[in-house]
Amino acid sequence: MLIVNLIGLLVIALIVWWFWLYKGETQAAAVDELVIQVANGSYQPSQIAVPAGQATTLRFFRSDESPCAAWLIFPDLDLSEELPIGESKSVLLPPLAAGNYPFTCQMQMYRGNLVVSES
Amino acid sequence: MSANDRSSAKEQNSSASQAVSYFRVDGASCASCVNKIESALLAVPGVEQASMNLVQGTATVSGHAQASAVVRAIDAAGYTAEHLVNQSDQQILEDKDRSEEAYYQRLMKEVYFALGLGVPLMIYGLFIGEMTVNTPLERFLWLLVGLATLAVMYFSGRHFYVGAWKSFINHSANMDTLIALGTGTAWLYSMFVVSFPALLPDMARHVYFEATAMIIGLVNLGLALEVRARGKTSEAIKRLIGLQPKLARIVRDGQEIDIAIEDVQLGDQLRVRPGEKLAVDGRVLEGSSSIDESMLTGEPIPVTKQVGDELAAGSINKTGTLLYEATRVGKDTALAQIIEMVKRAQNSKPPIGRLADVISAYFVPAIMIIAVLSALAWLNFGPEPSLAFAMVCATTVLIIACPCALGLATPMSVMVGVGKAAESGVLIRNGEALQAASKLTTMVLDKTGTVTKGQPQVTHIELVNASDEDHVLMLAASLESGSEHPLAQAIVASAQARGLATQTLENFEAIAGHGVRGTVAEHSLLFGNERLMREQGVLIEPQLDLAQQLAAKAQTPMYFSIDGELAAIIAVADPIKDDSVAAIKRLKENGLRVVMLTGDNRATAQAVAKQVGIDEVFAEVLPKQKAEKIAELQAQGEIVGMTGDGINDAPALALANVGFAIGTGTDVAIESADITLMRGSLHGLADAIAVSKATLGNIKQNLFGAFVYNAAGVPIAAGVLYPFLGVLLSPIIAGGAMALSSLTVVTNANRLRLFNVREG
Numbered sequence: 001m002l003i004v005n006l007i008g009l010l011v012i013a014l015i016v017w018w019f020w021l022y023k024g025e026t027q028a029a030a031v032d033e034l035v036i037q038v039a040n041g042s043y044q045p046s047q048i049a050v051p052a053g054q055a056t057t058l059r060f061f062r063s064d065e066s067p068c069a070a071w072l073i074f075p076d077l078d079l080s081e082e083l084p085i086g087e088s089k090s091v092l093l094p095p096l097a098a099g100n101y102p103f104t105c106q107m108q109m110y111r112g113n114l115v116v117s118e119s
Numbered sequence: 120m121s122a123n124d125r126s127s128a129k130e131q132n133s134s135a136s137q138a139v140s141y142f143r144v145d146g147a148s149c150a151s152c153v154n155k156i157e158s159a160l161l162a163v164p165g166v167e168q169a170s171m172n173l174v175q176g177t178a179t180v181s182g183h184a185q186a187s188a189v190v191r192a193i194d195a196a197g198y199t200a201e202h203l204v205n206q207s208d209q210q211i212l213e214d215k216d217r218s219e220e221a222y223y224q225r226l227m228k229e230v231y232f233a234l235g236l237g238v239p240l241m242i243y244g245l246f247i248g249e250m251t252v253n254t255p256l257e258r259f260l261w262l263l264v265g266l267a268t269l270a271v272m273y274f275s276g277r278h279f280y281v282g283a284w285k286s287f288i289n290h291s292a293n294m295d296t297l298i299a300l301g302t303g304t305a306w307l308y309s310m311f312v313v314s315f316p317a318l319l320p321d322m323a324r325h326v327y328f329e330a331t332a333m334i335i336g337l338v339n340l341g342l343a344l345e346v347r348a349r350g351k352t353s354e355a356i357k358r359l360i361g362l363q364p365k366l367a368r369i370v371r372d373g374q375e376i377d378i379a380i381e382d383v384q385l386g387d388q389l390r391v392r393p394g395e396k397l398a399v400d401g402r403v404l405e406g407s408s409s410i411d412e413s414m415l416t417g418e419p420i421p422v423t424k425q426v427g428d429e430l431a432a433g434s435i436n437k438t439g440t441l442l443y444e445a446t447r448v449g450k451d452t453a454l455a456q457i458i459e460m461v462k463r464a465q466n467s468k469p470p471i472g473r474l475a476d477v478i479s480a481y482f483v484p485a486i487m488i489i490a491v492l493s494a495l496a497w498l499n500f501g502p503e504p505s506l507a508f509a510m511v512c513a514t515t516v517l518i519i520a521c522p523c524a525l526g527l528a529t530p531m532s533v534m535v536g537v538g539k540a541a542e543s544g545v546l547i548r549n550g551e552a553l554q555a556a557s558k559l560t561t562m563v564l565d566k567t568g569t570v571t572k573g574q575p576q577v578t579h580i581e582l583v584n585a586s587d588e589d590h591v592l593m594l595a596a597s598l599e600s601g602s603e604h605p606l607a608q609a610i611v612a613s614a615q616a617r618g619l620a621t622q623t624l625e626n627f628e629a630i631a632g633h634g635v636r637g638t639v640a641e642h643s644l645l646f647g648n649e650r651l652m653r654e655q656g657v658l659i660e661p662q663l664d665l666a667q668q669l670a671a672k673a674q675t676p677m678y679f680s681i682d683g684e685l686a687a688i689i690a691v692a693d694p695i696k697d698d699s700v701a702a703i704k705r706l707k708e709n710g711l712r713v714v715m716l717t718g719d720n721r722a723t724a725q726a727v728a729k730q731v732g733i734d735e736v737f738a739e740v741l742p743k744q745k746a747e748k749i750a751e752l753q754a755q756g757e758i759v760g761m762t763g764d765g766i767n768d769a770p771a772l773a774l775a776n777v778g779f780a781i782g783t784g785t786d787v788a789i790e791s792a793d794i795t796l797m798r799g800s801l802h803g804l805a806d807a808i809a810v811s812k813a814t815l816g817n818i819k820q821n822l823f824g825a826f827v828y829n830a831a832g833v834p835i836a837a838g839v840l841y842p843f844l845g846v847l848l849s850p851i852i853a854g855g856a857m858a859l860s861s862l863t864v865v866t867n868a869n870r871l872r873l874f875n876v877r878e879g
Binding site: 008015018019022043044067070078084087107 | 141143172177214215218219221222225278281282283284285286287289290291292293294295342345346349462463465466467468476479480481483484487488491492494495498499522523525526527530549
């Protein structure tokens with residue numbers, strides 16, 4: 001029984017680490033070329049790095065049919081875009097100050113993060 | 120050049136200006152396709168660069184080629200292509216409807232397949248036999264059922280497992296994660312029972328294949344119904360987009376041709392016949408007609424338009440034929456801007472939704488932890504067969520938890536509420552404004568243009584030290600021609616009506632909140648209120664009685680002095696809007712303290728206030744003091760809404776908790792306030808408050824429902840009632856409840872569509 005309990009606690013620790021504590025790598029590569037795939041309940045890549053003070057265009061491609069994926073929202077920028085299925089959609093972002101700007105679907109199940117940093 | 124030549128030249132022009140265009144290419148699946156398509160594209164005249172992206176299925180083409188030629192070239196290469204840019208909102212909408220319908224149909228197929236297995240199994244388990252594995256025959260039969268369930272998981276539930284996995288490797292978790300874990304656990308446990316029954320005590324040899332199949336079926340059913348219901352939440356925006364006609368009839372060289380609306384350019388002349396919709400914003404060149412702008416402004420009475428009047432795209436021409444010139448096209452039309460604003464507002468969150476956002480960010484992993492904890496609790500303290508109990512409870516916890524209900528609660532209501540408001544000509548900028556509007560305690564109304572029509576007319580001229588009324592009026596009008604104040608325009612209009620020509624104005628100076636000064640025909644002129652005259656040392660005392668009499672009749676007396684001597688009192692009155700009285704009554708009935716704010720003199724302001732039923736008046740307020748008055752009210756603890764024309768009152772609008780800009784028709788500057796009232800009527804104000812209250816109420820119901828559902832459902836699923844009542848929740852019921860919970864949220868939000876905005 002002790003072993004079972006230890007396994008249970010280990011699973012909980014893994015859940016906490018994997019979903020909450022782990023910080024993913026950011027995708028810094030030329031944003032112009034980057035297409036963020038909206039598929040299977042996630043944004044891929046989900047961590048995007050862009051330089052501060054420059055207008056940026058992010059391209060999203062939605063293949064996920066779930067209505068959840070339909071809207072892309074940058075809550076901090078008061079910006080939302082509807083993503084058509086099976087087409088790429090460019091989202092124009094104004095020049096931003098350094099910081100984190102999360103983007104999500106309407107109900108925050110799909111999550112991504114735009115990391116704006118001084119180059 | 121013939122009309123046809125010119126139109127094809129124009130087509131080329133418009134393609135040329137679009138240097139880069141995108142095409143969707145279907146049928147390309149291998150690397151060699153890329154080469155084939157790219158070389159086909161480069162062979163098209165005018166294409167300078169072409170690249171095919173296999174992953175996205177899109178081709179990017181730059182150059183001056185015509186889109187149709189590019190599509191033909193891709194088709195000729197054996198693939199199908201579609202031009203992606205310049206799609207109208209309407210086409211996008213149709214595409215969306217089509218793909219939603221296809222998604223719905225696919226989900227329903229998955230539902231039939233899953234329930235086709237799940238329902239008979241459930242009936243068997245409930246009424247006919249035991250779902251236990253005791254004999255070799257039972258083992259064999261349950262193995263077959265297990266494999267059939269696996270087929271259901273593959274055919275009907277694959278998207279849950281793929282979604283869960285993809286999220287997992289991205290360190291995120293969502294509803295798919297919960298469904299995949301729940302159904303996966305139930306199936307794996309059942310297969311373990313079938314494979315190694317001897318390792319388990321008799322009582323634990325129960326299989327749960329029916330749960331897996333039923334949950335997959337029910338959750339898919341919930342999703343399918345949700346797709347349908349969600350479509351309805353965006354009906355308002357669909358209606359707005361539907362206002363835009365697809366074709367415009369343009370007049371060139373005396374010929375009328377129908378062209379796509381995207382091709383209409385500034386300055387084009389267009390013809391519209393009775394019963395047709397206006398294609399773009401424009402100005403009437405010929406003819407007169409009555410125009411129904413109700414879909415845009417909520418104003419039910421058609422407006423008469425004559426030569427020189429402005430027209431808005433999407434309004435309906437009722438009676439006459441008009442020739443008009445395009446003044447705003449494409450994304451610049453008032454309609455396009457309204458659509459843009461509504462779209463943006465529909466996805467912004469009022470502060471009330473923030474807690475739910477924080478919770479949903481941590482929700483799914485937290486539920487997973489609760490599931491593990493409940494399994495451990497059953498294993499440690501539960502009765503036999505504790506393993507089966509632990510498995511059932513963990514599965515039920517995973518299945519019943521519904522992040523969707525929580526996540527959908529706010530956005531669905533905002534979507535419907537903002538759309539509903541837009542239908543009655545009320546544009547809400549964002550969720551914050553929506554929430555603030557529902558909490559207002561005080562409404563401050565600017566007088567001119569808000570309570571009154573804002574088109575003052577000269578009602579009385581009392582000469583004092585002068586004898587020629589026309590001469591006095593001519594001088595006054597010459598001076599006022601420099602001013603943009605509505606009262607000044609009344610003077611100018613009055614002089615024009617008498618056929619008086621104004622003279623050259625020099626040294627003009629506007630003294631904010633006081634009046635104006637300048638020189639005309641070597642006379643030094645002053646025009647303004649009592650304060651201005653006193654400051655400039657003009658003797659007005661003998662005339663004060665008359666001025667007060669005029670003011671008591673809701674007329675604004677203004678003093679006009681020539682060379683330092685009072686020449687006349689000119690009274691101007693601004694008629695009250697027809698429905699101001701009724702609308703202000705509605706505001707008061709809603710429990711709002713209504714205050715009127717104006718730069719006008721106290722007596723006139725009070726006379727107007729009395730007529731419309733306002734008890735509190737701040738009069739003689741300089742423009743810069745308006746914001747201070749708002750701050751004063753806020754200091755008293757009031758949550759203040761300020762209504763003004765959006766331009767003169769900008770600082771006060773900005774400082775107020777909610778700034779309402781009131782417009783007449785579609786001229787209004789949409790970006791200028793938190794809430795924009797498209798029609799001039801104050802009823803829009805009462806409508807806006809009614810809609811925000813109803814929407815906030817709806818959000819609260821949704822949030823409350825979602826919180827209570829999860830807060831009660833999860834512990835019950837974990838088995839907290841078992842020690843007291845001996846009841847456990849079946850995972851199938853949990854699946855049904857979960858599917859119903861998010862559907863309930865969407866349906867409740869849709870209820871807002873039925874809300875009757877106009878009570879008055």
